[in-house]
Amino acid sequence: MRLISIDVLREGMVVGRTIWNEAGHPLLQKNVVVSDPIINRLRQLNIQYLYIEDTISQGIQIEETVQPAVRNKAVHSITQSFESIKKVKHNQASYVLDQQSKAICNIVEGLLDAILNSDEILTILTDAYIYDEYLYHHSFQVTMYSIAIAKEMGYSYDDLRLIGIGAMLHDIGKLLIPPEILKKPDQLTNEEYDEMKLHTRYGFDLLRNLHSVSLLVAHCAFQHHERIDGSGYPRGLVDFEIHPFAKIIGVADVFDAVTSNRVYRDKLFPSQGIAILEAGSGTLYDARVVAALKNSVVHYPNGTVLVLSDNRRAVVSKQNDVDPSRPLVRVFEEDDNIINTTYEFSLFDYPNITIEKIETDYVITE
Structure with a gap:
């Protein structure tokens, strides 16, 4: 199968890989013959790329590290956990999060097992899934990338688990950001951006008093936007002041952000996302972490x-x-x-x- 832009998708082409909706149900099945209404619907959903079957790519297979059923179940669990926090007042959010922590840890452990049991480099097909809430699948993907990076760097199982939990919850503070800012399709004003940056503090405050997770998890939320040259936020920390786990999650966060579909810009290919991080290697990002990302994820997906x-x-x-x-x-x-x-x-x-x-x-x- 071959990956093509939606711009050149035409009637009569054959779908090579199923696209799933947020409920975990097939939105567009493999082997379906493409029609104009299907093309129009995919454009409405902001799908940029699609796998098709054709002669030059016959027999080429694309397998994700985590199978669709496992991914859909994980994102569904993340959604349930995060939605339960959104429904309560700010001063009750930590209590609810404490209740949800076991479910979150179970998700991370399942994803960790999938990565540790795979000898292949990490493959995530972002265009194969349609989600209304970017935050939920972003949390899933950052967890996957963070674990893959940390695995490449030789961390122990216990550390991998902590890094995975920190990655899963790194943006938890965004649940306390006003939705009109969080979901704004246009560029944020300076005031709105200042409010958005508070998600790191909100996340730290939500997580630091939990009995069920390590304080390191709170620091992952607090520090994942810090940069080793001191240009990050919220505290402008420099290299040695940033926890190594937060450095990993920060790189994974940027990589997923630039390689995922957003309403205000097109996604980049993995190789392009890696190039952005390499450009900041040693100045913005820890060079060892960037090198580990480069060695642990697919640069050019099969079928490209x-x-x-x-x-x-x-x-x-x-x-x-x-x-x-x-x-x-x-x-x-x-x-x-x-x-x-x-x-x-x-x-x-x-x-x-x-x-x-x-x-x-x-x-x-x-």
Whole structure:
């Protein structure tokens, strides 16, 4: 199957992977033949990319680290827990959160087991799911990325669990931000941005007095927007003052934010998100954490068409666990001509060949 932009989706194409709604029900089933009403509906839902079945990508499979049923159950549990907190007054929120902590820990432990039991680099398909509440699936994804980073860095199981809980709850303070600010589709005013930044303090205050979770979890919420050069918030901490767990969650938070669909901007590809973090490595972000992210997540998802530096087009066929930035590819075009017989090779074996472009708008010409 192949990943294409919604802009080039046409009637008659065949859906390669199911899209799920927030209730965990199929919104668009695999193998459905695309029609114009389907295309219009996907645009309304702000879907940017879709997997299709076609000849050049035949047999290429895309598997998430966490299966859809597990993901849907986790996000549903996060939703229930967070919604119960939203329904109470601010001074009761910590009490309700304490009651919900066991369910949250269970979610984290399930996700942790999924990552530890997988030898593959982390794959998350953000376009395969439709959620009304960004906060809930963002919390899920930041947890996954944080655990993957910490695993790559060699943390113990107990630390991985704490990092996962801290990641799951890193934005819990946003439940106390006025919804008209939290969900505003346009750029925030300076006053609104100042209010938004308070979510780190709100989260710390919600979490620091809980009996059921470590105080480190509260500091993850408090510090995940701090930057090692002192330019972050809320306290302008520098490198050694920021807890290592918060550094990990901060990188995971940025990576998910730029690679997820938002109403006010298009998502970036994982490789582009990694490039943003690499640009800030050693100044904004801990270089060890950025390196661990780079080694633990997919850069170019399977089914992605790439333009190579030698004027060949290829589709990513398999990941390379040694260097995720150099996947295995299937060449299907040379010098703008479709070739009769495709062939595969690993970019890792040919360091002189570079990836020039990601081409999700590629259309096969008959």
